[in-house]
Amino acid sequence: xxxxxxxxxxxxxxxxxxxxxxxxxxxxxxxxxxxxxxxxxxxxxxxxxxxxxxxxxxxxxxxxxxxxxxxxxxxxxxxxxxxxxxxxxxxxxxxxxxxxxxxxxxxxxxxxxxxxxxxxxxxxxxxxxxxxxxxxxxxxxxxxxxxxxxxxxxxxxxxxxxxxxxxxxxxxxxxxxxxxxxxxxxxxxxxxxxxxxxxxxxxxxxxxxxxxxxxxxxxxxxxxxxxxxxxxxxxxxxxxxxxxxxxxxxxxxxxxxxxxxxxxxxxxxxxxxxxxxxxxxxxxxxxxxxxxxxxxxxxxxxxxxxxxxxxxxxxxxxxxxxxxxxxxxxxxxxxxxxxxxxxxxxxxxxxxxxxxxxxxxxxxxxxxxxxxxxxxxxxxxxxxxxxxxxxxxxxxxxxxxxxxxxxxxxxxxxxxxxxxxxxxxxxxxxxxxxxxxxxxxxxxxxxxxxxxxxxxxxxxxxxxxxxxxxxxxxxxxxxxxxxxxxxxxxxx
Numbered sequence: 183x184x185x186x187x188x189x190x191x192x193x194x195x196x197x198x199x200x201x202x203x204x205x206x207x208x209x210x211x212x213x214x215x216x217x218x219x220x221x222x223x224x225x226x227x228x229x230x231x232x233x234x235x236x237x238x239x240x241x242x243x244x245x246x247x248x249x250x251x252x253x254x255x256x257x258x259x260x261x262x263x264x265x266x267x268x269x270x271x272x273x274x275x276x277x278x279x280x281x282x283x284x285x286x287x288x289x290x291x292x293x294x295x296x297x298x299x300x301x302x303x304x305x306x307x308x309x310x311x312x313x314x315x316x317x318x319x320x321x322x323x324x325x326x327x328x329x330x331x332x333x334x335x336x337x338x339x340x341x342x343x344x345x346x347x348x349x350x351x352x353x354x355x356x357x358x359x360x361x362x363x364x365x366x367x368x369x370x371x372x373x374x375x376x377x378x379x380x381x382x383x384x385x386x387x388x389x390x391x392x393x394x395x396x397x398x399x400x401x402x403x404x405x406x407x408x409x410x411x412x413x414x415x416x417x418x419x420x421x422x423x424x425x426x427x428x429x430x431x432x433x434x435x436x437x438x439x440x441x442x443x444x445x446x447x448x449x450x451x452x453x454x455x456x457x458x459x460x461x462x463x464x465x466x467x468x469x470x471x472x473x474x475x476x477x478x479x480x481x482x483x484x485x486x487x488x489x490x491x492x493x494x495x496x497x498x499x500x501x502x503x504x505x506x507x508x509x510x511x512x513x514x515x516x517x518x519x520x521x522x523x524x525x526x527x528x529x530x531x532x533x534x535x536x537x538x539x540x541x542x543x544x545x546x547x548x549x550x551x552x553x554x555x556x557x558x559x560x561x562x563x564x565x566x567x568x569x570x571x572x573x574x575x576x577x578x579x580x581x582x583x584x585x586x587x588x589x590x591x592x593x594x595x596x597x598x599x600x601x602x603x604x605x606x607x608x609x610x611x612x613x614x615x616x617x618x619x620x621x622x623x624x625x626x627x628x629x630x631x632x633x634x635x636x637x638x639x640x641x642x643x644x645x646x647x648x649x650x651x652x653x654x655x656x657x658x659x660x661x662x663x664x665x666x667x668x669x670x671x672x673x674x
Contacts (some may be wrong), residue, residue, distance in 0.1 A: 206277035206427075207269065208625050209262065209410075210616025212418060213237070213254070213339055215306065215440050216483075220261040222269040222276075227635040228297045229607065231269025233261040235403040245308035247426045248301035251289060254339075256345060257293070259405070273406045274375040275385075280619030282412030282421035283339040285362035290387075293300045295332040296350055302339065306521070312324035322416035336387040340415040344398055344499045347412060348653065352399035357471070358420040359428035361463035362458070368452045368461050368473065395618040414618035419443045420464045420583050423474060425614030426605065429629050429634045432576035436560065436569075436602070437610070438584035438596070441521075442479040444570055445562045447472060455570040458525025465618065475571050479559040481523035482535070483585050489518070489552055498587075505589045509655065513538040515661035516551040523666065525529065526566045531670035538659040547549040556584065558658050564598045579603045581607060588642075592652065595642040596650060606637040 206229060211220040219234040240248040266273055286305035289297040303309075337345070339671045341355045359361075360366040360373070365388070367374040373388050392398065394416050400409035416424065418595060423435045431449035436442070445462075451462045453475040466473040495501055515537045517523075520528035536548065568575075575608050578600045585591060585604055595602045607613060620626040626635075 194573070203502070206275050207271060208263070208616045208620045208623075209276055209279045210263065210612035210614070210617060210619070211258070211260070211279065211281050212421070212611035213281070214418060214611065215239075215284050215304070218257050218261055218264040219255070219609060220269065221609065221616065222265050223613070223620070224618045227571045227613070227617075227626075227632070230271070231265045233264035233268060235261055237436045239304065239306075241413045245303050245572035246309075246654075247306040248305060249287065249343065250301055251298050252541060256301070258343060259325070260637055262406070273410065273411075274408045276408075276410050277625055278411050278413040278618070278619040278620045278623040279401070280416065280615030281340055281343060282411045282414065282416050282418050283359065283418045285341070285359060285419070286364070287339065288336065288338050289342055290334055290336050290656070291345075293350070293353065295333075295344075296346065298342075302342075305506050315334045317533035318372065323394055333391070334387060336383065337389050340417075341389045344412060346416065347405065349402040349404075349586070351402075353389050353481035354392045354398055354415070356392055356394045356396065356415040356417075357463040357466040357598060358394055358417040360391045361461075362402075366463075367430070371471070377642065387464045394466055395467045395519050395622045397622060400519060411623065413622035414615050415461075416465065416615055416618055418548045419445060419476060420462065420474065421612075421614030421618070422610035423464055423614065424611035424617055425449070425612070426579040426581060427629070427633045428577075429472075430576050432573050434575050435443040435610075436578060436585070437582040438556065438560075438580065438590070440483045442482045442556070442559060442563065442582075442584075443475045443476060444478070444560070444567060445474045446453075446567055446573060446575070447542050448571065448573060449473065449476050453571055453573075458566055459570050460550065467618075467621070477525045479518070479563060480524055481518040482556055482559075484520055485516070485518045485552055486584065487554070489549065494549055501549050501553060504546045505553050508546055508550055508634070511547050511551040511554060511609075512540065512552040513657060514540075514543055514547045515658045516548070516555040517658075517662050517665040518544070518555045519665060520664075523662070525661070526562060527666065529666045529668040532599050532662070532666045535661070535665045537664065538657070553587065553590050554593065554654065555658065556590050557597055558655055561655070564600075565581050575600065577601075579605070581605060583608065591642045592645065593651075596644050596646040597648065597655075599644050599648065601644075603638045604642070605639050606639045609649065 207222050216596040221229045222231045289302045398412040400411050401470045403409045426435050428435050436643040452473050459477045460476040462474045517535045519532040519534045523532040
């Protein structure tokens, strides 16, 4: 367990906003790739209590990543109960639950009994690489075998959790989650008949797609003792975008968590590019449909965690001081590629590496090179966005655990020559889910109210010119090129 926390300094007497039937709280819950986390929010959008547990990934074969649904279900229930207890409130004071989930992690199960046919297959799972080559391995066989079963249904984590919470009464997903599956047509706003037929997945298996902020049903009373309304289902990156109040066309969100995700609000226009930005539905609320364009880098938090396991530092907070204690990394470059390189290079065979090591290289140089590599990847994604998406940037906001690192934030601000806002609370996926839930039940009136409640902790402004980084980045790009196509070379 990561921990349970009551935030006593944020407590204040509960006040009912005008027009609200009663005072209460909303729950924002995020099932991430590494942590499942729940926060209790009050009317001021302040956290009253929290709980978190580590998501336990399974690796049955090399490249396979799965999650045991029974374990995840127990963790899901536990973090809700613990966060409510930590807030010092009762379950009947919860007026709505919003659920944010990692995207494209899927499962098939029996709609009548609720029994699953296999573990969750994670979005990080690589067996699909082989599937694309052969169309005849266990991945497809497993899905097709499940499809042949009576009452089989297919869904992502959000759909499965809703089905479990309502004891089979509700089967649905929302537009943000559907758009991240690869089976959804964002232009027609429905499941793609062409793609599902190519994959031999009957459309009847897929859940109906609902608005993101919507009354999805109530939690069965037996689970928590009261029927809590489930009033938002949302995919994690889109949820973070909503939590950051990136409501305007041109608003940009930079999430630095396990990986980095750069999203831009493209209004009601679906932007399809060839260079590495993919279209998503951000959210749908009533008649409003907001589209996003997104790209990502696979390894961000993972490289910092790896460096910590190597004892390069004890506490993550030390990395900032270590990097700032040097003028530069003395030519040492790090390539953050444990899971290959995504856009704009798209090389699944690239390797992670240090280059430019010397007898004088210390762990301080290594740590600085790691942090620099994160900022350089941010610069690459941002440049690609400017090239591919013809929408002027209005503001840039950051979230995720790595955005707490001032060195990475300042260097990124310098490299992209933009101000970057960091919020007081960096768990944006939880806040986004809670915000969408709160809107559905009238806990908050509208998005304008949410904007007023949003709190920035600090705004990073460009301090150095690009020229001061040009030589370092050129060296780093050389190192990246030398790391590419590594595993193919090793195999031949």
